[in-house]
Amino acid sequence: MPVIQVKADLSFDQIVNAVRQLSAADQEKLLSQSIAIRPIYNEHRLAEAEADLLKKINQGVPEAVQQRYDALIEKRKASTLTDEEYRELLQLTDQVELLDARRLEYLTALARIRKKTLPVLMAELGIEPQFVDA
Numbered sequence: 001m002p003v004i005q006v007k008a009d010l011s012f013d014q015i016v017n018a019v020r021q022l023s024a025a026d027q028e029k030l031l032s033q034s035i036a037i038r039p040i041y042n043e044h045r046l047a048e049a050e051a052d053l054l055k056k057i058n059q060g061v062p063e064a065v066q067q068r069y070d071a072l073i074e075k076r077k078a079s080t081l082t083d084e085e086y087r088e089l090l091q092l093t094d095q096v097e098l099l100d101a102r103r104l105e106y107l108t109a110l111a112r113i114r115k116k117t118l119p120v121l122m123a124e125l126g127i128e129p130q131f132v133d134a
Contacts, residue, residue: 046113053110057125061099069096100130 010018019027061069072089075081081089111121122128 050110050113053106053113056106057103057110057127060103061096065092065095068092 019030022030060066069089069092072081072085072092075085076089107121107127108118111118114121116124
């Protein structure tokens, strides 16, 4: 097998020029191995993307925000909400809705990667649709 000397930092063109120096049989072997590597690379890349999405999906609303939001909802139900608390509730509602929208985007992206519908993915992950009592 011929030995090819190359620089440590190779551009794409340099790699192509190095491959041109190989025999036809070695070029075929390289092509075959390159094709075999691609699915492994894609699987690894998709696995990383899925892991990142799952991490984001599972973050949820920060506990302190959720607790304050729930407390303000209870005060509203009891008709004891002050004007200042009402403004805070509106701000927290916007924040929670934004986080929920992002979570839905992450779920949709994961469903696309896994080639599943969103309801099927949510069922597989044990996620039930939530209805906000605002």
